Amino acid sequence: MPLLARTVNTPLAIEVRRGAVADLGELLADRRISAGGDVAVVVGPGQGERIAELCLPGLGRADLFTVVGGSLDAAHQLGEKLRQRSYDAVVGIGGGKTIDTAKYAASRYAIPMVTVATSLANDGIASPVASLDHDGGRGSYGVHIPIAIVVDLDFVDNGPDGQTKAGIGxxxxxxxxxxxxxxxxxxxxxxxxxxxxxxxxxxxxxxxxxxxxxxxxxxxxxxxxxxxxxxxxxxxxxxxxxxxxxxxxxxxxxxxxxxxxxxxxxxxxxxxxxxxxxxxxxxxxxxxxxxxxxxxxxxxxxxxxxxxxxxxxxxxxxxxxxxxxxxxxxxxxxxxxxxxxxxxxxxxxxxxxxx
Missing domain, CATH: 1.20.1090.10 (Dehydroquinate synthase-like - alpha domain)
Incomplete structure (x- = not known):
C-alpha cells in the first residue's frame, strides 16, 4: 500500500518566551545548527545591536555584520561578505527589514537562516518571502524558510507598541x-x-x-x-x-x-x-x-x-x-x-x- 504523504519544511526550533536570546548559543548547539558558534550575526539599527551583545558571548567564532535598511543592494552586499568564509548559519537579529535582508543573503548562498525577532510587526519572521526595496519600488523574493525562530518577549515588550499592533493587523x-x-x-x-x-x-x-x-x-x-x-x-x-x-x-x-x-x-x-x-x-x-x-x-x-x-x-x-x-x-x-x-x-x- 503506497504511503500517501508529503514532506513539509518547518523550522527545527521555535522559541517564544522571555530570556530566549541568552540561550541562543545553546539552542544552536542542541539543534546541531552550530556546535561552536561559527555563525554570521546580522544586526540592524535599534535593539539588534543590544541583543547581539547578549548572545555573542555564547557564539564562540561568530562574525558581526551591520545592515541598514531593507534593500536589495544591502542584501547583495551582505551576501558578498558571507561568501568570504564558511558559516554554519546566518543569524538575523532585528525587525522585518534586517531579517528580510539576512534571509535573502543567506538563501542566495545556501546558508541556513536563524531568525531572532525583536518585533512582531509582520509574518516575515517565518515566511519564505523577503520584501526588499529596489530602484523600481519594492519586490517580494522567494527565500528559504528560517531553520530556527527565536522571539524574546523582553525585547518585543520594550519595542514600539505600533509595531506590535501592526503584527495583529x-x-x-x-x-x-x-x-x-x-x-x-x-x-x-x-x-x-x-x-x-x-x-x-x-x-x-x-x-x-x-x-x-x-x-x-x-x-x-x-x-x-x-x-x-x-x-x-x-x-x-x-x-x-x-x-x-x-x-x-x-x-x-x-x-x-x-x-x-x-x-x-x-x-x-x-x-x-x-x-x-x-x-x-x-x-x-x-x-x-x-x-x-x-x-x-x-x-x-x-x-x-x-x-x-x-x-x-x-x-x-x-x-x-x-x-x-x-x-x-x-x-x-x-x-x-x-x-x-x-x-x-x-x-x-x-x-x-x-x-
Missing part, C-alpha cells in the same frame, strides 16, 4: 486571504491547499478570539505563533496565498499611490475589514472590526490618514498590483463610483459593530 488579515482563496477555488477552480489553510486560519482565529492585550505575555505569545504559522503556511503551499488576498492588494496600492501612509499591518488590517464587508460576511465583519478597534488599529480610511477618495482609488487600483491573483476585488470588479457607494455603506455599518 497582519495576522488577522489571513482570515480574509483564506476567504479570497476559497472564493478563487469556487469560482475559478483554483487549487487550494487544506494544510496551508488550516495553519494560517488556526493562528488567526486564536489571535482574534484572545481576550488579552499587547501588555500580556500570553497574548504576545499567541501573536508570535499566529505570525509564525502564517509564514509556515506559505512555505507549505509554496505561495503567499494563505496570507495575502484583496487586503494586501489594497495595501500595495496604498504604498504605490500614497507612500508612507501607514504600517503594513495597519493597511492590510483595514483592507481585510473592507474586503470582508464586500463579501457580506456579517459575522466575520463584526468579529474583525471589534478586534481591530480594541487594539487601536484603524478601521476607516480617515483613521489610517487617507481621505475616502484616496482609499477608493487604492481599492480600484489594488487588482493591478497582483494581476495573477483572484480575490473579492476581481470578482466584484467594482467601478470607482460603486466602490465609493460601498465605502459609505461600510462606514455606516461600522457604527453598529464597533463598541
Amino acid at each position: 497582519d495576522a488577522v488579515s489571513n482570515l480574509n486571504a483564506i476567504a479570497d482563496w476559497e472564493l478563487a477555488h469556487q469560482v475559478r477552480a483554483e487549487p487550494i491547499d487544506g494544510l496551508a489553510v488550516t495553519l494560517a486560519r488556526t493562528g488567526a482565529e486564536a489571535l482574534i478570539n484572545h481576550p488579552g492585550t499587547i501588555t500580556d505575555d500570553e497574548f504576545l505569545t499567541t501573536l508570535a505563533e499566529a505570525l509564525i504559522l502564517g509564514g509556515i503556511a506559505m512555505s507549505v503551499c509554496g505561495s503567499s496565498r494563505p496570507a495575502s488576498g484583496g487586503c494586501h492588494e489594497i495595501s500595495h496600492a496604498i504604498d504605490l499611490l500614497y507612500p508612507g501612509t501607514g504600517s503594513h499591518g495597519a493597511q492590510v488590517g483595514l483592507g481585510a475589514l473592507f474586503c470582508t464587508f464586500l463579501r457580506e460576511d456579517k459575522v466575520r465583519f463584526a468579529q474583525l472590526s471589534r478586534c481591530l478597534h480594541r487594539h487601536g488599529l484603524p478601521t476607516t480610511p480617515t483613521e489610517l490618514g487617507l481621505t475616502d477618495e484616496a482609499f477608493v482609488a487604492a481599492v480600484v487600483h489594488g487588482p493591478q498590483t497582483r494581476p495573477d491573483r483572484f480575490t473579492i476585488l476581481e470578482h466584484l470588479d467594482l467601478s470607482r463610483a460603486q466602490v465609493r457607494d460601498r465605502l459609505a455603506d461600510y462606514v455606516d455599518a461600522l457604527k453598529h459593530h464597533v463598541s
Whole structure:
C-alpha cells in the first residue's frame, strides 16, 4: 500500500518566551545548527545591536555584520561578505527589514537562516518571502524558510507598541486571504491547499478570539505563533496565498499611490475589514472590526490618514498590483463610483459593530 504523504519544511526550533536570546548559543548547539558558534550575526539599527551583545558571548567564532535598511543592494552586499568564509548559519537579529535582508543573503548562498525577532510587526519572521526595496519600488523574493525562530518577549515588550499592533493587523488579515482563496477555488477552480489553510486560519482565529492585550505575555505569545504559522503556511503551499488576498492588494496600492501612509499591518488590517464587508460576511465583519478597534488599529480610511477618495482609488487600483491573483476585488470588479457607494455603506455599518 503506497504511503500517501508529503514532506513539509518547518523550522527545527521555535522559541517564544522571555530570556530566549541568552540561550541562543545553546539552542544552536542542541539543534546541531552550530556546535561552536561559527555563525554570521546580522544586526540592524535599534535593539539588534543590544541583543547581539547578549548572545555573542555564547557564539564562540561568530562574525558581526551591520545592515541598514531593507534593500536589495544591502542584501547583495551582505551576501558578498558571507561568501568570504564558511558559516554554519546566518543569524538575523532585528525587525522585518534586517531579517528580510539576512534571509535573502543567506538563501542566495545556501546558508541556513536563524531568525531572532525583536518585533512582531509582520509574518516575515517565518515566511519564505523577503520584501526588499529596489530602484523600481519594492519586490517580494522567494527565500528559504528560517531553520530556527527565536522571539524574546523582553525585547518585543520594550519595542514600539505600533509595531506590535501592526503584527495583529497582519495576522488577522489571513482570515480574509483564506476567504479570497476559497472564493478563487469556487469560482475559478483554483487549487487550494487544506494544510496551508488550516495553519494560517488556526493562528488567526486564536489571535482574534484572545481576550488579552499587547501588555500580556500570553497574548504576545499567541501573536508570535499566529505570525509564525502564517509564514509556515506559505512555505507549505509554496505561495503567499494563505496570507495575502484583496487586503494586501489594497495595501500595495496604498504604498504605490500614497507612500508612507501607514504600517503594513495597519493597511492590510483595514483592507481585510473592507474586503470582508464586500463579501457580506456579517459575522466575520463584526468579529474583525471589534478586534481591530480594541487594539487601536484603524478601521476607516480617515483613521489610517487617507481621505475616502484616496482609499477608493487604492481599492480600484489594488487588482493591478497582483494581476495573477483572484480575490473579492476581481470578482466584484467594482467601478470607482460603486466602490465609493460601498465605502459609505461600510462606514455606516461600522457604527453598529464597533463598541
